[in-house]
Amino acid sequence: MKIVVLKFGGTSVGTIEKIKKVAKIIYDYKKKKYQVIVVTSAMSGVTNELIKKSREISDNFSEEEYDVLVSSGEQVACSLIAGRLIHQGLKSRSWLAWQIPILTNGLNKNSRIDYINKNKILKYIKEGGVPIITGFQGINNKERITTIGRGGSDASAIMIAKFFKAARCIIYTDVEGVYTTDPNKLKKAKKIKVISYEEMLEMASLGAKVMQPVSIQDARLNRIDIEVKSSFINKPGTLITKRANIINQKIITGISSTLNDAKVSLIGVKDRPGVAASIFKPLSKNLINVDMVVQNISANGKETDLTFTIKSDDLNKTKKIIISNKSISFRKLLFEKGVSKISIIGVGMITTPGVTFRMFQTLADKKINIQVISTSEIKISVLIDKKNTKKALIALHKEFKLDR
Ligand code: ADP
Ligand code: ASP
Ligand code: MG
Numbered sequence: 001m002k003i004v005v006l007k008f009g010g011t012s013v014g015t016i017e018k019i020k021k022v023a024k025i026i027y028d029y030k031k032k033k034y035q036v037i038v039v040t041s042a043m044s045g046v047t048n049e050l051i052k053k054s055r056e057i058s059d060n061f062s063e064e065e066y067d068v069l070v071s072s073g074e075q076v077a078c079s080l081i082a083g084r085l086i087h088q089g090l091k092s093r094s095w096l097a098w099q100i101p102i103l104t105n106g107l108n109k110n111s112r113i114d115y116i117n118k119n120k121i122l123k124y125i126k127e128g129g130v131p132i133i134t135g136f137q138g139i140n141n142k143e144r145i146t147t148i149g150r151g152g153s154d155a156s157a158i159m160i161a162k163f164f165k166a167a168r169c170i171i172y173t174d175v176e177g178v179y180t181t182d183p184n185k186l187k188k189a190k191k192i193k194v195i196s197y198e199e200m201l202e203m204a205s206l207g208a209k210v211m212q213p214v215s216i217q218d219a220r221l222n223r224i225d226i227e228v229k230s231s232f233i234n235k236p237g238t239l240i241t242k243r244a245n246i247i248n249q250k251i252i253t254g255i256s257s258t259l260n261d262a263k264v265s266l267i268g269v270k271d272r273p274g275v276a277a278s279i280f281k282p283l284s285k286n287l288i289n290v291d292m293v294v295q296n297i298s299a300n301g302k303e304t305d306l307t308f309t310i311k312s313d314d315l316n317k318t319k320k321i322i323i324s325n326k327s328i329s330f331r332k333l334l335f336e337k338g339v340s341k342i343s344i345i346g347v348g349m350i351t352t353p354g355v356t357f358r359m360f361q362t363l364a365d366k367k368i369n370i371q372v373i374s375t376s377e378i379k380i381s382v383l384i385d386k387k388n389t390k391k392a393l394i395a396l397h398k399e400f401k402l403d404r
Contacts, residue, residue, distance in 0.1 A: 001033060001034065001035045002034055002166075002167035003034070003035045003125070003166040004034045004035070004037070004167060004169075004170065005039060005157055005161040005168070005169045005170070006036060007038075007169070007170065007172060008039070009153065009172065009231075010042055010043060010044035010045070010047070011044050011174035011231075012232075013040055013041065013042075013044075013077045013080070013081070014043050014044035015043075016080070018231070018232075020084060021231060023081060025172065026038055026081070026130060027085065030090060036125075037125065037131055037133065037160055037166070038130060038132045038133065039153055039157040040081060040132060040134070040135055040153065041073075041074060041077065041135050042136070043076065047070055047073050047136075050069050051066075054066055063109055064108055067109060068144075070147060071097075074137055075094070075096055078094035078096070078132045078134050079094045079132075081132045082130075085130055091130065092130040092132060093129060094132050095120075095121065095124075095132065095133045097133075097137035097138045097139055098145065099120070100116060100120060100133070101116075101139050102133075102137065102138045102139070102159075103116070103117075103138060103139060104138030104139065104140055104146045105140065105141070108144075108146055109149070110149045111138055111146040111147065112148060112155075112214070113138055113148060113155065113156065113159040115163075118164060121164070122164075133156070135152065135157065137156075149212065151212035154211055154212040154215035155212055155215035155218055157169055157171060158215045158218045158219045158222070158226070161224050162218070162222045162224060168227065170227045170228075171211065171228045171229075172230070173231065174231065174232070176229065176235055176237055177191045177228045177236075177238030178192050178200065178203070178211070178228050178237075178254070179191055179210075180253070180255065180402040181257070182209075182210075182256075182257075185257070186390075186393055186394065188402075188403045190404070191237075191238065192238050194238065194241060195238060195239070195241075195246075195254075196242065197219060197220035198243065198347060198378060199254065199345050199347060199378060200240045201213055201216040201220065202343070202379045203254050203256050204216055204256075206258065206343040206379065207256040207258040207341070208256045210228065216240070223242065225239060225240065227239055228240065249346070251348035251400060252345065252346035252348065252349065252402065253345055253347070254344075255342065255343065255345070255397060256345065257340055257342045257343070257389055257392075257393060258340060258341045259340055260312045261310070261311065261312060261340060261341050262309065262310055262312045262318075262335065262337045262339065263308075263309050263334075263335070264307065264309070264315075265305060265306070265335075266305065266306045266307075266328075266332075267330060267332040268303045268305070268332060269303060269304050269306050269328065269329070269330045270302070270303065270328075271303055275304075278325070278328050279325070282321050283318060288314045288318055289311065289314070290308050291309045291310065292308060292309045292341070292372045292373075292381065294306070294307050294372050294373075307371075309372065315335060319335065338385060339383050339384065340386040340389040341384075342381065342392050342396065343380065344380050345378060345379045346378060346400075347378050350377055355380065356375070356380055358399060359382070359399075360382075363392060365395070368388045368392050369384065370383070371384060371385075
């Protein structure tokens with residue numbers, strides 16, 4: 001019998017009614033004689049609430065206790081799903097990560113799944129049971145509960161599919177699949193039938209919340225095909241797979257945008273070897289992720305301007321670190337919160353010249369100023385004023401024929 005892994009996101013288990021729908025989906029797979037392993041996230045909003053509580057208790061809440069606390073929402077969702085399946089006459093039970101166990105390594109809050117012991121779950125499914133496993137959770141070698149980063153139950157599902165050699169791994173969510181851009185932001189967004197791991201990874205890293213980036217890295221490394229589909233509407237979704245399986249590639253596959261970026265500029269920095277390292281070293285030590293970086297060529301050979309972007313949440317911490325950094329000197333420090341990064345993504349751009357020009361021209365025609373640019377082989381990102389995000393999205397979506 002074939003094993004199928006079904007993952008339900010917080011939006012799919014957000015209410016009791018939705019959990020009943022989810023139970024029906026699971027029931028139908030079971031009736032089709034699949035061996036089903038279910039992975040679930042917490043009911044939507046629950047993890048955010050728990051994080052809020054931790055902040056109210058302490059602005060320096062213990063990271064070990066954070067993981068115990070914020071992973072608890074998954075336990076609730078698991079038992080509700082299992083309870084409904086039992087109500088429908090199936091054999092089912094909840095499995096918390098430590099009971100399996102799902103072993104992780106790395107730091108609290110951002111651990112990675114390293115190993116999953118298959119014995120108990122395999123025995124249970126052979127007996128006809130439907131295991132409902134907590135996503136997002138693991139335990140480390142000190143037997144403490146860990147979590148694997150926000151949105152991490154996607155990665156839990158992929159790793160479970162890997163260890164159990166599942167025939168299929170289906171990510172159920174609140175939209176019908178992966179779209180050319182967030183369908184909740186742009187009505188004209190179109191569902192993508194098939195997308196490569198590389199493009200999905202870029203889209204996810206650049207703001208497409210539908211899949212967590214780490215999960216795509218894990219899927220790509222282990223060559224696991226992922227199906228993304230709706231929990232509410234029974235329609236074909238999106239297949240995420242290797243590039244070789246895809247024909248008829250468009251130049252641009254999708255567009256992602258972020259809203260919570262901030263821009264930091266250091267004006268008149270003394271231009272000497274090692275200055276950039278001196279600026280970024282303490283930021284990296286404090287786990288602040290620096291994204292786009294531009295350094296102007298120094299006109300007089302003595303001074304330069306350096307601009308970079310970070311998450312808005314890290315702005316205050318970044319300010320403090322830069323101001324107290326004795327190893328750098330500069331004339332002025334500028335901060336701006338209202339910026340947004342728009343990225344176009346597609347493997348088609350490797351072989352198609354002129355994509356960069358088309359993107360810049362499209363934005364220029366809409367009088368949208370580009371503040372910072374960064375590129376990779378399959379993506380071009382620009383930083384723009386946040387208030388222009390929607391306008392840029394609409395224009396680029398049309399320019400690269402994603403409306404059709
Ligand atoms: P889940 O609760 O299932 O984990 P998420 O909220 O994490 O769901 O992800 C689904 C959401 O991702 C959608 O509601 C949608 O607004 C958003 N999203 C952003 N970009 C995209 C995209 N390119 N395609 C589909 N959904 C996207
Ligand atoms: N419940 C966790 C979160 O909100 C994990 C997930 O949703 O995948 O981040
Ligand atoms: Mg999610």
